[in-house]
Amino acid sequence: MSISAQLPRRCWVEIDLAALERNLKLIRATLPPRIKFVAVVKADAYGHGLPQVAARLMHAGADLFAVANIAEAMTIRELSTDWPVLLLSPVLPDEDRYLADYDLAATVSSAEEIRRFDAVGRAAGQPITVHLKIDTGMGRLGVWHTGARALYDAIRAAPGLRLAGVFTHFSSADEDPAFTAEQRQIFLRALEGMDPTGLLIHADNSAGLETTPGDGVFNAVRVGLLQFGILPHPHSMLARVHAEPVFSFHTRVGLVKELPAGTSVSYGRTSQLKRDSRVAVLTAGYGDGIARSSSGRAQVLINGRRCPALGRVTMDQTIVDITDVPGEVRCGDSVVLVGRQGGVEISIQEFSNWADTIAWETLCSVTKRVPRHYRNASGV
Ligand SMILES: Cc1ncc(COP(=O)(O)O)c(C=O)c1O
Structure with missing residues (x-):
């Protein structure tokens, strides 16, 4: 295994190969x-x-x-x-x-x-x-x-x-x-x-x-x-086919901090905090596949709660509002960009809509630096 494959994950895609196999069989059955x-x-x-x-x-x-x-x-x-x-x-x-x-x-x-x-x-x-x-x-x-x-x-x-x-x-x-x-x-x-x-x-x-x-x-x-x-x-x-998503997209919290009301967030100062806020800086940005065009609209899942992105998505980081997230959010916590967490889901259609695009393009837009991890690979 290469060294990069052993590194801790910052932004990654999970591919569920068992779901892929089930989907083919479900489609065939129709x-x-x-x-x-x-x-x-x-x-x-x-x-x-x-x-x-x-x-x-x-x-x-x-x-x-x-x-x-x-x-x-x-x-x-x-x-x-x-x-x-x-x-x-x-x-x-x-x-x-x-x-x-x-x-x-x-x-x-x-x-x-x-x-x-x-x-x-x-x-x-x-x-x-x-x-x-x-x-x-x-x-x-x-x-x-x-x-x-x-x-x-x-x-x-x-x-x-x-x-x-x-x-x-x-x-x-x-x-x-x-x-x-x-x-x-x-x-x-x-x-x-x-x-x-x-x-x-x-x-x-x-x-x-x-x-x-x-x-x-x-x-x-x-x-x-x-x-x-x-x-x-x-x-x-x-x-009615009941095919399940094979792809999910994840990142992590890189920094948690408090910012006072009125602070502008990210490049271009497009967003000002309306209240004293707790924000998380995520370890993924448009260099990974979070489209810059989704700035101001995107949401992510942290602790099973939807958190809105604040200001512009940047190349390597995205800032989200975690003020209303229950429990503690710590550096290193997992964040879902597309997929499920704690019974809540962000679908690829929703993620694509935020960027004014379609699921096909979103799937092709996750960049080379994002490793794909394969689940249920041993079924073969
Ligand atoms: C010629 C052709 N056939 C089939 C497909 C599959 O389309 P879909 O992903 O909508 O199933 C494509 C996808 O673009 C295509 O170009």
Whole structure:
């Protein structure tokens, strides 16, 4: 173990791998058994740690992994060569050869990609696996749906390619069910005339699961957020899945002190104390992942009590009001930024709202200096 891994904790993330495994099983239990589970583990598994998360999801029975880039795909390949890996982001021309070297599936959106990947497959004497992506209203990757059939035919005719799936991506599944239904219909129409035999047909991200039809042509889902126990929006009917948060975020009290009424707190003097106050200086700031934009709004849990942050969040420290916290607060005490303490919870949605952002971004914003500690790692 490295010395830094043995140091006392100042600001850290806890990842509950047993909860991750339970979540996958709970989500699966809501889906027909024929539906394959594509675990979306890009961006270091949404900040949870790719090797640890992928290893546990392999154990829990994920069918396929979706990542953004070759480096992430290689991390999965270091764990196992058995699982299919789909690259969700575009492959750059100087990355093409890795598709063959590491047996990775590429997303195809254009005739140019078909030509490039076909050439790699032919040169390798082994077809490159591809999923054809159809743009049904996201306006990002994928061929615009009216041109999907031509690319499908081109892939089928390319000896250096093996078509393994056809998919689309919803732009607003968490906020606009009507537009999601429209995208689903456009996708189904684009599939007409394609032979789906042996193909993975997928569209649903976490929020898509709210409206996914249990029957029909879809036979895979691509789930990111929900597998980490986070709902795509606060009123989501996916609460019925009972997935639990895998991630919690913690820090400690670095200093306790009394300040008189009228004192201004932190940079820029944006906050003045209205009363004589007891404050705690926490050992975490925006250098760890407490967004500066949450200044004046953020709260933390100390002794099971919500404590408001005072003034601006700074790089390494955040100041909170502990005047109303019962019992003593001492240097070194644990503080919850996201998670539960004494029956009170700060959810990741709440933490994200304070920073005017979304849970996905919060998870990707916990910085490199924050160690991830894995609970229940021995279940594998
Ligand atoms: C193409 C694609 N599919 C699936 C997902 C998973 O989405 P979610 O985290 O909402 O489940 C993402 C995430 O951004 C994505 O980009």
